[in-house]
Each structure stands twice: as C-alpha cells, then as structure tokens.
Amino acid sequence: METKEINEKSGVHIYVTQPSMPTLEEYIHEIQPIFESRILTNRGPVHRKFEKLLKQFLKVDNLALCVNGHMGLELALEAVGAIKPGGEVITTPFTFISTVHAIVRRGLKPVFCDIEPDTLTIDPDKIEALITENTTAIMPVHVYGTICDVEKIQAIADKYHLKVIYDAAHTFGETYKGQSIGSYGDASVFSFHATKAFNSIEGGAVVFKDAENMGRFLKLQNFGIESENIVSEVGCNAKMDEFRAAFGICNLKEFSKNIEIRKALAEKYDSRLRDVPGITLKYSREGSVENYTYYPVLIDPETFGKDRDQIYNLLSSNNIHARKYFYPAINDLPIYKEQWNMQITPISSRVAGQILALPLYQGLSMDDIDRICDVILG
Ligand SMILES: *Cc1c(COP(=O)(O)O)cnc(C)c1O
Numbered sequence: 001m002e003t004k005e006i007n008e009k010s011g012v013h014i015y016v017t018q019p020s021m022p023t024l025e026e027y028i029h030e031i032q033p034i035f036e037s038r039i040l041t042n043r044g045p046v047h048r049k050f051e052k053l054l055k056q057f058l059k060v061d062n063l064a065l066c067v068n069g070h071m072g073l074e075l076a077l078e079a080v081g082a083i084k085p086g087g088e089v090i091t092t093p094f095t096f097i098s099t100v101h102a103i104v105r106r107g108l109k110p111v112f113c114d115i116e117p118d119t120l121t122i123d124p125d126k127i128e129a130l131i132t133e134n135t136t137a138i139m140p141v142h143v144y145g146t147i148c149d150v151e152k153i154q155a156i157a158d159k160y161h162l163k164v165i166y167d168a169a170h171t172f173g174e175t176y177k178g179q180s181i182g183s184y185g186d187a188s189v190f191s192f193h194a195t196k197a198f199n200s201i202e203g204g205a206v207v208f209k210d211a212e213n214m215g216r217f218l219k220l221q222n223f224g225i226e227s228e229n230i231v232s233e234v235g236c237n238a239k240m241d242e243f244r245a246a247f248g249i250c251n252l253k254e255f256s257k258n259i260e261i262r263k264a265l266a267e268k269y270d271s272r273l274r275d276v277p278g279i280t281l282k283y284s285r286e287g288s289v290e291n292y293t294y295y296p297v298l299i300d301p302e303t304f305g306k307d308r309d310q311i312y313n314l315l316s317s318n319n320i321h322a323r324k325y326f327y328p329a330i331n332d333l334p335i336y337k338e339q340w341n342m343q344i345t346p347i348s349s350r351v352a353g354q355i356l357a358l359p360l361y362q363g364l365s366m367d368d369i370d371r372i373c374d375v376i377l378g
Pocket residue numbers: 068069070071095096098099141167169170190191192193202203204
C-alpha cells in the first residue's frame with residue numbers, strides 16, 4: 001500500500017528549491033507608482049523604500065543595495081580597501097564559485113583554508129599559518145546559514161590588520177548572540193537571488209561597519225560618479241532597479257512567515273534522519289538564529305552503505321532533485337586546481353564528496369518530506 005502511494009506520487013517533480021513570489025496583485029500594487037514617476041533606476045523612490053525597510057528589518061545602519069550578490073562581493077573587496085597588487089585573500093574552498101571568482105576577478109590571489117568538520121565553515125585555527133605580508137583580507141562564508149566562528153576570525157584580523165568580508169549569501173535575517181549577522185566584520189554581502197531564502201529576483205545588499213566604506217561602495221556601483229561634474233573612482237554599474245526593489249519589498253513581508261514554515265519542515269527531516277547511522281545533519285553554532293535556507297546532509301558511505309552519488313541518483317529516479325551543493329570543492333575544480341591549488345584541504349574535499357542538499361522550501365509538504373526520506377532510507 002505504502003509503496004503504491006509513493007509510486008503514484010513520484011510523478012510530481014520536487015526540486016531543491018522554489019522561489020518565493022508575491023501574488024500578482026501585490027506586485028502590481030508595489031510597481032504602480034513607477035508607471036507614474038517614470039523613475040526606473042538610479043536610487044529611485046522604490047529603491048530607497050526597500051533600503052529603509054531592510055535596514056529596519058536587519059537592524060543595521062549602513063546598507064547598500066546591489067544588482068546581485070556577486071558584484072556585492074567584488075565591490076566590497078574594493079570598498080574596504082582589500083585590493084593591492086599581489087594581494088592575497090584567505091577564503092574557504094567549500095563554497096559557491098562566486099566567492100572565489102570575486103577574489104580572482106579583482107586581481108587577488110585566493111588562499112584556501114580548510115574547514116571545520118562539523119560547521120563546514122572556515123577553520124580559524126588554520127588561518128594564521130596562511131597569512132603572508134601580501135594578505136589583505138579574509139573572506140569567510142556562513143555556508144548553509146551556519147555562522148562562522150566570528151569571534152576568532154575577528155581576533156586574527158585585528159592582530160594582523162586584515163579586512164574581513166563575509167560572504168553572507170545564505171544568511172539573510174540571521175542573528176548571532178542577539179546581533180544581526182550583518183554587524184560582524186568590515187562588510188557582509190547578502191544575495192537576493194531567486195533561489196535564496198529571500199529574493200528580489202536578482203539582487204543583493206552589502207552591510208558595512210563604516211559609513212565611509214559604504215559611501216565608496218555606492219560610488220563604485222555607479223561608475224565612480226561623485227557629483228554632476230566629478231568622477232572620482234573607476235567604477236562600474238551594479239545598481240538595483242526599481243522593479244526588483246518592488247519585488248523585494250513584497251517578499252520581505254512574507255519572509256518571517258516563510259522561515260517558520262521552513263523550520264517546521266527542517267524539523268520533520270530531523271526527526272526522520274537524526275538517528276540514522278552514516279547520515280550527519282547540519283550543525284548550528286550555539287547562539288545563532290538561522291533561516292533554514294538549506295537542508296544539507298553528509299552521507300558517509302562506509303557506515304550508511306550507499307554513497308552520496310547513489311542517493312542522488314536514487315532520488316532523481318523518483319523525480320526528486322537534490323543538489324550536490326557544494327561539489328567539487330573550488331580548489332578541486334580544474335580551472336582553479338592548475339593555477340591555485342597551493343593548499344591541500346582534505347576536510348573540504350571529503351565533505352564535498354559526501355554532501356547533499358535536500359529539497360527545502362515553503363511550498364513543500366510534510367508528506368513530501370516523508371516521500372524523500374522513504375527513498376533515502378530505502
Ligand atoms: C548565491 C551565492 C553568491 C552569489 O550571489 P548572486 O546574488 O547569485 O550573485 C555568492 N556566494 C554564495 C555562497 C552564494 O550561495
């Protein structure tokens with residue numbers, strides 16, 4: 001009976017995520033004024049409204065919107081002063097390629113530091129050995145929304161006068177020890193891409209510790225234009241437009257509710273997978289309040305009896321599309337390996353071979369989670 005039900009349901013595809021969207025009516029309401037003002041971009045009224053709402057929601061002072069998270073990373077490196085000829089940035093190989101591409105595209109050398117086996121974030125105890133006279137910054141990633149060891153990282157940065165730019169793409173709305181996650185480091189970069197917990201279709205925001213750095217960022221994202229007749233930086237164009245800001249305003253209203261739904265779904269997964277030998281669930285640092293964007297599990301083939309790729313394929317054949325996030329580790333990618341693989345990071349490489357991100361989004365039902373877990377547990 002149970003098997004039959006699963007087979008019948010397997011006709012429905014389940015993807016790893018599904019973007020949050022407002023209703024058409026809500027969106028029309030928010031974009032209506034744009035058709036009257038004819039201001040489509042360049043820090044228009046909707047952009048400013050979105051910025052203000054985000055500052056209130058995240059409880060931060062210095063927030064700048066951006067066209068996407070990736071350009072936020074590139075320009076944040078520049079705005080905080082981390083770019084110099086021959087400069088090196090210490091980062092994690094266990095991330096989305098954007099993090100490392102941002103470093104390299106700004107002419108800097110990525111230096112890969114291994115991760116902690118439980119949190120999967122950069123291991124602060126391994127950072128100091130990688131610091132040279134060329135190191136300008138550390139770019140850690142709060143991967144899957146797990147907060148990095150922000151205290152130890154800051155202590156190292158202070159000791160060696162390094163900048164800290166957090167890739168906070170997965171961490172929108174999270175807090176650590178009661179403080180907004182955006183309040184740690186010199187800058188934190190959020191992504192509002194369609195697949196993230198909070199989206200503005202494409203988009204992002206950068207939170208800065210110093211208002212001065214934010215001012216520089218705002219200039220850099222608008223061609224370096226200072227005022228009508230003065231261009232003071234070689235900038236680019238990385239501004240958010242009014243229509244995306246309007247989409248973000250709509251989605252922000254639903255964000256907290258969505259997180260509650262995701263949390264309940266994640267707890268359902270936990271209850272099915274917690275005690276399974278060979279499956280390790282996501283770790284959360286004590287003191288953090290997370291956003292449940294991802295549900296990653298580690299599958300140890302020796303204990304579990306099947307490896308990650310077998311589970312991935314098994315799920316696929318049941319129309320369940322999990323993702324090998326993040327595989328391969330960046331320093332195992334051929335384009336990086338040949339040029340940059342100076343550091344061996346065995347934990348990151350092992351984890352990349354065992355990780356699987358299971359579907360998690362607010363449109364998923366408890367029955368869907370059961371169906372997914374039934375396939376995994378065979
Ligand atoms: C999504 C993501 C980015 C890039 O953000 P975009 O808004 O898609 O440009 C950067 N870093 C990480 C870890 C991400 O997951």
